[in-house]
Structures are given as structure tokens and as C-alpha cells.
Amino acid sequence: MKLAIVGVTGLVGQEICRVIEEFNLSFDDLLPVASERSIGKTVELKGKKYSVIGLEEALQRKPDVAIFSAGGATSQEWAPRFAEAGTFVVDNSSAWRMDPTKKLVVPEINAKDLTADDRIIANPNCSTIQMVLAVSQLHRKFNIKRLVISTYQSITGTGVKAVDQYEAEQKGKLVDAPAYPHPIFDNCLPHCDVFLDNDYTKEEMKLVHETRKILGDDSIGITATAIRVPVHGGHSESINIEFEHPFDIEEVVTVLQNTEGVVVQDNPANGEYPMPLMAKGKNDVFVGRIRRDDSIENGLNLWVVADNLRKGAATNAVQIVQHLAKNILVAV
Numbered sequence: 001m002k003l004a005i006v007g008v009t010g011l012v013g014q015e016i017c018r019v020i021e022e023f024n025l026s027f028d029d030l031l032p033v034a035s036e037r038s039i040g041k042t043v044e045l046k047g048k049k050y051s052v053i054g055l056e057e058a059l060q061r062k063p064d065v066a067i068f069s070a071g072g073a074t075s076q077e078w079a080p081r082f083a084e085a086g087t088f089v090v091d092n093s094s095a096w097r098m099d100p101t102k103k104l105v106v107p108e109i110n111a112k113d114l115t116a117d118d119r120i121i122a123n124p125n126c127s128t129i130q131m132v133l134a135v136s137q138l139h140r141k142f143n144i145k146r147l148v149i150s151t152y153q154s155i156t157g158t159g160v161k162a163v164d165q166y167e168a169e170q171k172g173k174l175v176d177a178p179a180y181p182h183p184i185f186d187n188c189l190p191h192c193d194v195f196l197d198n199d200y201t202k203e204e205m206k207l208v209h210e211t212r213k214i215l216g217d218d219s220i221g222i223t224a225t226a227i228r229v230p231v232h233g234g235h236s237e238s239i240n241i242e243f244e245h246p247f248d249i250e251e252v253v254t255v256l257q258n259t260e261g262v263v264v265q266d267n268p269a270n271g272e273y274p275m276p277l278m279a280k281g282k283n284d285v286f287v288g289r290i291r292r293d294d295s296i297e298n299g300l301n302l303w304v305v306a307d308n309l310r311k312g313a314a315t316n317a318v319q320i321v322q323h324l325a326k327n328i329l330v331a332v
């Protein structure tokens, strides 16, 4: 397999390289792709050095698979060109997620639906991935009626500029071009991304629309509040669920324990619960604080944490590539 990584120098691109090493993903050739200013730099992967190239050259070299983490505009322009040339594109941007002709994939939930015709595959938003994976099998068993989600999102979700702003403010300094309109060190911002006409943010509406698409159920009521917090390790989410059907907590725990990609950490009395500091660098989605919500019928509260650069982006994308390599590339 000839694999391209578009946006290889960014936070997610670098995490993709680490996940590829960790998973020992096999490939015949690697095309690290970045913007003009990075062309000629070298990337080392699995003991070999590769020279960073531009998009045009990468397209000419016809990779079998290309993982894009280079922003929506680049994906809008270049993903169709790579797909047209026969490449399977796994795109981390929001460009194709809600396109009705494109699949939005969390491998543990719906990779099985992929076919050789799916040449542009959308990686969901990080805060969607961890949430939808945690609730996916609960939905299948107890049928979710409504979700109320509060997220506490890492600054790494914004990118290098946000981490630079945090680290400067931590030293009492200011940065020339801050990532956020207010200080983030020792502060929380009551929004992630920009506000829309409905007074929700793009991030919050991604949780609404992407969840319904991945679970294949537009009837689920969903509302979300996405908060930016001065944390590096990952996104945390408080999820309140109203089910159609009654449940026992023991049943819920068993379903979560049997959900692929989910790890239950739920012994609060002994200080065992998910935390972003502990999730950093790991590939699983961690679930704890599992408890009934008696204020409504069939109500449940969960606390869900995952490394947003890992399962929220790089790991999910590499898992899609693994699925393609094992089930589809062999047949094309």
C-alpha cells in the first residue's frame, strides 16, 4: 500500500505518524505531504526517512490511500482529485462529513458499511467520535430518545497556536496572534469554534448532526454545550441520556464493557474514573461515573474521556485505513 499523509507536520499529522508506528501499519511507500514551506523537510517513520512533498507531486504519485488532516479548504479542493485518480481518501476535516454521498465512519460502529466505491471517507469530529462510540451499543439495546451533552475540550483540539497561547500565558506573557479571544490559562471559554445564527456553535451542531448520521437515527433529540478548557490530554464529556426502554445499571455496565474501543473506569469511591491526563496518548474511549438520572424516566449519566488527537482523530483514521487494507484494497 502506498500511503500519503496530507498535513503531516500538524498536531494530528504528527499523531498519525505515532499511531502508524504503534500499530505497525504496513505500507510499501509513504508520501508525507505538507504546504510549500515544509517541502524538503524529512519525516522518519518505522526507521526510514521520507522527504516531505507537495500535493501536486503526491497526486502524480497516485497513493492507494491518503489521510488528510490539512483543513477543510484543502480537502474540498484536493480530496476529489485524489479520489478521481483512484486513491481512497480518509479526511479528518468537516468538509465531507454531512455530504449525503459520503460515509462518516467510526470503525467499531460502521466500517463494515464501506465499499470500494467509497473513495472519500469522512472521519467524524473528535468530540463526536468519543461520544457516539460510548453510546452506540446502549442505543442498540435501549434506544436513545434524547442526549444532553456538555464537553470540556482540550486546547490541542484547536491546534499549535492554542498550545502556544496557553504556554505563553502560563509564563505571564502574551502571544502576537492568540488562538482565542480571551486568555485560556486558568480560564474556561464557553464555546468551541464560531457561533451560528441559532446561538449554538459549529462544534455543538457537529455533535447533533454527526451523531444522528453515524447512528442512522434522525429521531434522537440532541443538545450540546462545548466548552474549551486549559487541558492538553483530551476531551471530557458529561452525557445525559434518556432511553425509550428501561434498563438496569448492571446491564448498562455490561454493554459498555462489551463495546469495542471502550474501557469502563468506574469506581469513584476509590478515585477510579476517566481523566484527560490519564487518557493522553491512549487509543480507547474511557467511561465512568455511570449512574441513573432519577429526574427523568429511563435516565442515565455518563462521563466520557478520550485523547482527541488519538481516537478523536489519528487513531480513528488509521483504524479506517487498517479496515481498507484488510477488506477492500485487497479486492481492488
Ligand code: 2RA
Pocket (backbone or CB within 6 Å): 125, 126, 127, 153, 154, 156, 157, 158, 192, 193, 203, 308
Ligand atoms: C476542537 N473538535 O476541539 C474541534 C476540532 N478539532 O477544536
